[in-house]
Amino acid sequence: MAGKSLGERLAAGPVICAEGYLFELERRGYVQAGAFVPEAVLDHPEVVTQLHRDFVHAGSDIVEAFTYYAHREKLRIIGREAQLEEMNRQALRIAKDVADETGTLFAGDICNTNIYDTADPASHRAARAMFDEQVGWAADAGVDFIVAETFSDAAEAKLALAAIKAARLPAVVTMAVHRAPVTRDGMTPEDCCKMLADAGADVVGLNCIRGPKTMLPLVERIVAAVDVPVAALPVPYRTHDGEPTFQSLRDPHCDCLPGEMPFPVALDPMTCNRFEMAEFAKAAHALGVRYLGVCCGAMPHHIRAVAEALGRTPPASRYSADMSKHAFFGTDKSLKAKNREFSREL
C-alpha cells in the first residue's frame, strides 16, 4: 500500500495505527509520568526512532509524529517552552524518516490543550492558536494527515478540526470518553462524532481512557450514527462496567501503591494480553470500525495481535509464538521426552 493516501487505504480495508508512545517510553525509562511530555524527542531521539520502527514492524500502517503534549501549555509547565518549535520539528523529522523507510503513512498529532474551558472564550482563542502553530509545523514537514486526539470537550475537538481544515489536510479526530459516557460538555459520543463528521473530519471515533470492553459499546453507536470511517483505539487495560476507565481501575491485590490509583504507573497487572487485543480487533472490525489501534499501554505484541486478527502478516509475524519447539512444552519429535514429562512439574 506504499504510496497510497489514508483515504485510499481506508477504501481498500482497515487501517492500523499504533499509539501509546508515552506509556511505552515511560516503561522503557525515557518519559516522565506526570507531565508526560515527549522530551525524549530531544533527549533520546534514537529511542523514539526505534519505537516507531518497532510498531511498524509489528503492523502499524501509520507513524505519528511524537508531538502529543508537545504543546505550549505542557512545555510551560515543565519549563521548556523555549524548545517548543524545536521539539515539534524534530519529532516530525524522526517520524517522517521511519515512514519513508517503511512505506507507511506519516501523520502529525495534536491533542487536548488542558487550557480549554467551555465558559471562557479567551481560552478558546488560546487553544486555537496552539493548534494552529502545531498544525503549521506539521504541514511544513509534509504530513499525509493530522491526528487530533484525546479530547474531553466536543467543542475543543471542533476547534482542532478547524485548524487542520484551514491547512487543507485530512483529519482523524478522536475523543476520550471518561466515566460518564458523554463528553465533558455533555454530548453523547455519537452526537459528537456526527457533529465532527459534518464539520469535515475524515475519520472520527474514540481513543484512550477506556479499554476494549468499555469502549466497544460506545463505538457501536458511533458507527450507526456517521457516514465517515470510524476509529477505535482503546487502552489495553481490563476496564469493566464498574471501573470503565483506566483512571478508575483499582487493584485489590496490592498494598504497595502510594495512593489509591494504579493509574498511571502501576497498571501492569490490569494489562490485556494479546489474545484479548485480537478479540477486540475482530469485534471492532465486525462492528464496522475501519481505523483500529491501541493507545496508552500498547506494546508491539498488542499491535501484532491486532494486525494478525485482521489477517495481516507484518514483519514481526516472523517471530509469532510457535510452542512446538519449546524445550519442555513443545511437540517437536526431536525434543527430549524426559523434559516433556517434567513439564507437568514446572
Place this chain on the structure above:
Amino acid sequence: MAGKSLGERLAAGPVICAEGYLFELERRGYVQAGAFVPEAVLDHPEVVTQLHRDFVHAGSDIVEAFTYYAHREKLRIIGREAQLEEMNRQALRIAKDVADETGTLFAGDICNTNIYDTADPASHRAARAMFDEQVGWAADAGVDFIVAETFSDAAEAKLALAAIKAARLPAVVTMAVHRAPVTRDGMTPEDCCKMLADAGADVVGLNCIRGPKTMLPLVERIVAAVDVPVAALPVPYRTHDGEPTFQSLRDPHCDCLPGEMPFPVALDPMTCNRFEMAEFAKAAHALGVRYLGVCCGAMPHHIRAVAEALGRTPPASRYSADMSKHAFFGTDKSLKAKNREFSREL
C-alpha cells in the same frame, strides 16, 4: 564503580543485574516464543544494543551477552546450528560495546542445555562440551565473569561451573526451582547452593521461574547456608503459594487463551508493578541478598524500581514519575483548577 571487578563491587554493596531479554524482545517483536532463541543478535542487532542500553539506563550494573539458549541443542532445533559460533561472537561483541560505553560489567552467559539427563552419562559429556565451547568464546571476548543460569538439575549446574572454572573466570551460578521446592535431581536449594559454593562458585542463588513472593522464602534459606554472595532474580509475575511458578499461573478472567496456560505469551495481567519490585528489592536486601535482578518479564521500569529501592539514582531516574505536574491529578499551582475538579470524573 567503572573499572571495578564483580568482587570489588560486591564488597562495596549490592550489584544489580537485569535479565529477561528474551521476554522483553518477544514483546517488542524480535524473539519467537517457543524456541526462544536469541536470533535477534543476528537478525536485528540494533534492537539488542538498544535493549542493553535501556537496562543500563534503568540501573543495571551488568550487561550480559545475549547468549542464553544460543547453544548447540537450541540452534539444532531451529535449524541454525551452522550459525552457532557467529551468533555467540556477535552477542558478545554487542554486549561488550555497551558495557564499555557505560562503564558496566561485561558478562558471558550459559544455561540449561535441555539435553542433560541424570541417568545418562553420555549426556553429561555432551553438556560439558556445549558449556566449554560457549565459555571459550566468552573468554576470547574478554568477559569480566560468566553467568550460568536457569538450571533445574544441581549436577548440570556443577558441570557448567566446572567449565567456567577451567577457564579461570569468576562464576555466578543460579538455579531455577520449579513447583516442588527442590532441584530436579532432588536437592534443596540451600544444599545445592552450598555444594556450588564449595565447588568454587563466586555467587550462587536463584533466577527465573518464580516470582518475588515464592522465591524469597527459598533465598532466605540459601543466605543462611552459604558464605559467598547470594543472587535472587525472580520473574516479575504474581506467583503465589498455590501457583508458585509462572508456568503454573492460571488466568480465571479470560476465555481467550488457546490453552490452559497463560505462560509464556499471555502473562501480561499477572505482571508485578514497579512498587512490588521495589518491595522485593528491599526485602531481598534485608535478607542479605547481594546480587539482585529481575528475569523473564522484566521491563526497564522494574529495574529502575529495584535500583531506586537500593538508594540508587540511575540515569532513568531523571524520568521517574512526578505526578505534581499531571494535567488533571497534579498539584502544581499553575495547573487549571477546573481540570483538577474534573479528575474525580475520569
Place this chain on the structure above:
Amino acid sequence: MAGKSLGERLAAGPVICAEGYLFELERRGYVQAGAFVPEAVLDHPEVVTQLHRDFVHAGSDIVEAFTYYAHREKLRIIGREAQLEEMNRQALRIAKDVADETGTLFAGDICNTNIYDTADPASHRAARAMFDEQVGWAADAGVDFIVAETFSDAAEAKLALAAIKAARLPAVVTMAVHRAPVTRDGMTPEDCCKMLADAGADVVGLNCIRGPKTMLPLVERIVAAVDVPVAALPVPYRTHDGEPTFQSLRDPHCDCLPGEMPFPVALDPMTCNRFEMAEFAKAAHALGVRYLGVCCGAMPHHIRAVAEALGRTPPASRYSADMSKHAFFGTDKSLKAKNREFSREL
C-alpha cells in the same frame, strides 16, 4: 404442580432441584468437611428440616433425602457403620415430611461409593450391594424417584441405575466430570449419558465438580446426543478453562491457606453471585436442559435466582431485592435526600 410425577412435571416445563446440602450445612456448622457424611441427620435433624424448607421456599421442586455419602463405606471410615440404616431411614423421613408439607417431589439419593474400581470385579459386586440397600430403604419410604449422582466412572453409574431399575423406580443419573472432559473410565460425557439413557435412565446429565462456565459446553453435547431430559447442576463457583473444576481452583490473593487448594473450605471468594446463576439458568434452558439445579456451594439465593430466571416466583421472591427503599441508595421519595447525597461517600 403438587401431585404430579417427575415425568409429568418435566413434560410441562423445566424442573428445579437444589442440591449441595453438605456444603451449606458445613458452613452452618453441622457437617464435617473431609469425611462429608450427613451426620446432621441424626445429630441435628432440625437443621436438616430447616434447610429443606429453605430450598423449597427459594424455588426447589424437589426435596432429596440427605443420604449422599450415608453409605456403608463412608460410615465405616467415620466409625458409625452401625447407624447406617437408622441414618438413611431418618433422612428419608425428614425429606418426606417437607415434601409432603410443600407439595414438592420426594427423591431418594445414592452416589459414588469410592470403592468401585474398574479393574476389580469384586468391587463391582460390593458397590451394587451398597446401592441395593440404600435403594431398598428409599423404596420403603415411598420416594417418587431416585437421584444417582456424582459418579466419576460410567460403569459405576450404570450399576447404580441397575439397582434403581430393579426397584422399578424412575432414575435421575448424573456424572461428575473432572479436569479431563471424560469419565474416569474414559467415556465422553455424551457417550456416557447416551449409554445410561439406553439403559433406562429417565433423566441424565452432570452434577457437581464444575461451575457453570465449564459445565455448559459439556451439557450442550449431551443434549444433542440423547432423547431423554437432560440435567445440569453445577457448583456455584467461578471455574474456568484453566481451572475447570472446584478442586483445581487456586486463590492468588490469600497467603492464609494451610495448603495449595481452596477446596473444600476456602472457596468463598470464588463463589458465583446470583446474577451469574441466573445467567447459567437461562443459558442452560436455552440449550435445552430440562432439569436444572445447583450443587455443592448452593445457598438459597442461588436457587431463587435460577427459579426467577425461569420465570418462577417462589415464596422467597417475596423478599427479592428492591433497592428503591435502601436508606442511602434508594429512590423512594420519602427517603432523606441528604442520605442519598452521602451515598457517594460510602
Place this chain on the structure above:
Amino acid sequence: MAGKSLGERLAAGPVICAEGYLFELERRGYVQAGAFVPEAVLDHPEVVTQLHRDFVHAGSDIVEAFTYYAHREKLRIIGREAQLEEMNRQALRIAKDVADETGTLFAGDICNTNIYDTADPASHRAARAMFDEQVGWAADAGVDFIVAETFSDAAEAKLALAAIKAARLPAVVTMAVHRAPVTRDGMTPEDCCKMLADAGADVVGLNCIRGPKTMLPLVERIVAAVDVPVAALPVPYRTHDGEPTFQSLRDPHCDCLPGEMPFPVALDPMTCNRFEMAEFAKAAHALGVRYLGVCCGAMPHHIRAVAEALGRTPPASRYSADMSKHAFFGTDKSLKAKNREFSREL
C-alpha cells in the same frame, strides 16, 4: 461463663459477638435487600431462632435481638409502622429464649435512624425518641446490655448512648466508618470513641462497612486512645485501600450486574474465607481488641474461625474440617490408594 455479666466476661478474656443477621437471612431467603427490615421476626420466627442457635453453636457469646432497622423510620418506609412494638417485643423474646437455653448474653440492639441530620435540631429530638422507645422495650425484656451500632455520625451515637444510660443499662457503641476515615460529622474514629467512652459507653469501637484489612488500622488507633474495652466487627469482605468499604467494592470479572455496585446482593466473590477471618481475629486480639465479631456477610463458619483463633472449641468445632478422611485427598490408611492417585486429576 453462663451467669456472668458482659463486664465480668470482658475482664476474663475476649468476648465474641456474631452480627450480620440481615445478610445471612437475605441469602437464606427471608429478608428483603433494600429496605433490610427484619420482617422475618414476624413472618418466619423459626428461621430467626435457628440462626441465633447456629451462631451460638459456632461460638458467639451473645445473642442480639434482631431489632436492627426495626425502628419507626424503617417500618414507615415499608408500610408496617403499626407493627413496630410487636416486631420489637417478638425479636426480644426470640433472642432471650436462645440466650437462656444456651447460657449466652442477651443483648438489645438499636442503630442509625437515617433521619438524624446534624443541621436539624428537630431530627435530634425525633432520633432520641426512636432510641427511647426501643430501649424501653429492651429493658422490659430484661436484656443484659444494649448494642448501639452502625452510626455514621458521632453525635447520633452519643444520643443513642444517652438513651441507654437513661435506662441504666450497659452500652456497646460502635461506629461505621465510610470511605473517608472520619465520621460523617468529621471526627476521627479515635476521637469519636474517646468521646463516647467519656460519656459512659462500656465498650466502644467499629462495626460494619469495612472488611478486616481496612478496619484494623483504624481500630489500632482507637485502642491507643481509650481505656474501655474496644470492639471490632468487620464485614467479611475483601475490602482494600483502593476500595475500603463494601459499598465501594467493584467486580471486574462479571458483566452480569444490573448496576456498577456488587453491594449489597452480589458480593459473594469478595467474601473472605475462614482462614482470613481467623487471621483477623488473631491480629485484632494482638492489638488489644476485647470484643470481636463479624458483621454483614458473616456465616457461622466465619464465627467458628474467630472462636477457634482465640483458642475456643465451640460446639461446632465437633464438625471442623478434618481432611484426613476425604475420599480422594485424605490420608487415612483404609482409604483406596487408587482414589488418592486420581486426586491429581480432579
